[in-house]
Amino acid sequence: MAEYTTSKPEWAPEKDDENKFACGVMSGIDGITDTTVGNLNPALKNGTMKPKRKMVLSVDDYIKGVSSGDRVTLARAITLIESNNPKHFRKAQQVLQGLLPKTGKALRIGITGVPGAGKSTTIEAFGNMLCDMGHRVAVLAVDPTSSVTRGSILGDKTRMGTLSRREEAFIRPSPAGGTLGGVARKSRETMLLCEAAGYDIILVETVGVGQSETTVRSMVDFFMLIVLTGAGDELQGIKKGIMELADAIVVNKADGDNLLKAKVARAEYERMIEFIRPATEGWRTHAYLASAYKKTGLKELWDVIRAFEKVTHESGVFKRRRDSQLLDWVHSMIDEHLHNLFFDDPVVLGRMPEIREAVLKGVISPTQAVAELIHIFDVQRATQRHVDLFHPENQK
Structure with a gap:
């Protein structure tokens, strides 16, 4: 097994004291049998420290850990699902098969909107409210991916500082990887894992690129479009077809000096909806006001979602979808x-x-x-x- 090596970035001062420089580059270790683990601590390698958890989990370990709601095991199971290694694929499918009886009981909500509409901030406030009500919330936040480096800032979790610290919540940011609609290829299987872990509400936040949100619609029960006032996207929404997919349109940032504009925008969207075919059979889409900053309109929005769930269950649309x-x-x-x-x-x-x-x-x-x-x-x-x-x- 290779030794660890450390080096400074190219832009580090040449004569600076190594102990005073806070940034270093550490090499990886060859020979790890399970690449979902990542790099090993040198103390673990030389035997001076024992790992707190098993480094390589069996299929039964994954099933038991996820079923008990252990968030660390859930995170590792999602990493296993997202891996493109054929060996991990086989193991992941066995884990999914073992957890399948525990899935399907959560309410799946998709949230999309133009960049800057406040999707992450809304999820933060909405998720905290649901946790206060006694729900367990899982957030699948998909970040845009660089077409050059294939990397992602994964900034969504930084905007959910309060929610990410709650025991009732689980947030999984992941790069979109260029996937159509901004939803990672493994998102469906990730949702199943979260449901098996006991989360009864799954929130799927998309990149919000506009053209390919049908990918999200094909994964969730309720689809929410967050819009802004004065962004010039009212008619664009019709052209892109996003409004035809939405079960609710939420005019965000309806507070302060922007409240009057938000009310006008809501009225405009209500008029537009008259000319659009409903996204869900037997359900009438409407526009609503909300402020993630002031935390207003969120309770009313949840009441709308629960009403949607009740109506579609009674009509059979929910199961058919x-x-x-x-x-x-x-x-x-x-x-x-x-x-x-x-x-x-x-x-x-x-x-x-x-x-x-x-x-x-x-x-x-x-x-x-x-x-x-x-x-x-x-x-x-x-x-x-x-x-x-x-x-x-x-x-x-």
Whole structure:
């Protein structure tokens, strides 16, 4: 196993005392059997300190820990779910299978809006109110991801300082990773883990890019759109189609000098809704006023959500939507798996550069290129390479 090494950043003063400089770069350690653990403390490595928790968890450890509501185990289980390592995939599916009977009992609420609308601040105030009512709240906050570094600031949790310290709440920020709609690919499975851990309300905050919020709609029961006054997004909302997905439109920052403008904006949205098809059968979407800063309008908003839950349960729409979402999930995973089979196939990878060059030079058309790639692709051969990911006998 490799030794730890430390070094200073390039911008550190050359002659500065090492003990006075607060920033250093620590190398990773090769040979860790479970990469979900991360870096090891040197004291753990040389045996002078014993770990407080097991470094490598078994499937039973994950199931027992999540079922008991242990937040550390839940966080590690989510990391396992998000891993793209084939070995972790098999283990994650076993964990999910063991926890499946404990899922499906939470109310799932999606929250979206333009950047700066106050989504994180609203979730902070709304989540604290729900915790005070006796609920357990899980927040899945998705941050924009840099197209250059693939990294993320993950600033949502910093805006939820009070909520993140509560025992009744669990906040999981994660980078969007360029995923359509700003929702990570594993968000559905993460929701199931949170439900199995006993959280009865799941809040999913999106990046709010506007064009692809159908991804969130396909995951949640109630979809909330947060808007601002004077942002010029009233008509844009109709053009983008977001309002057609919303079960409630919340005009945020309705306080102080902005209160009158917020009331005017609410009236405008109410008029717009008249021309839009309802997002949920049997439910009429309306616009509401709220202030996350003053914590006003949140109780009324919760009453609206509970009324929505009652109406849709009685009409059967709630269950039909859940069933439809499960089937959509199956179809999306089939699409993803077939996509991976094609682009991971060695024969396709071998011919791809040649065909790309031919397309760019105008030798063949894009349609011809696709036809040739499909022709050389052998589904049976490609499937055989990936069958170990799904075959029960290999999920050990």
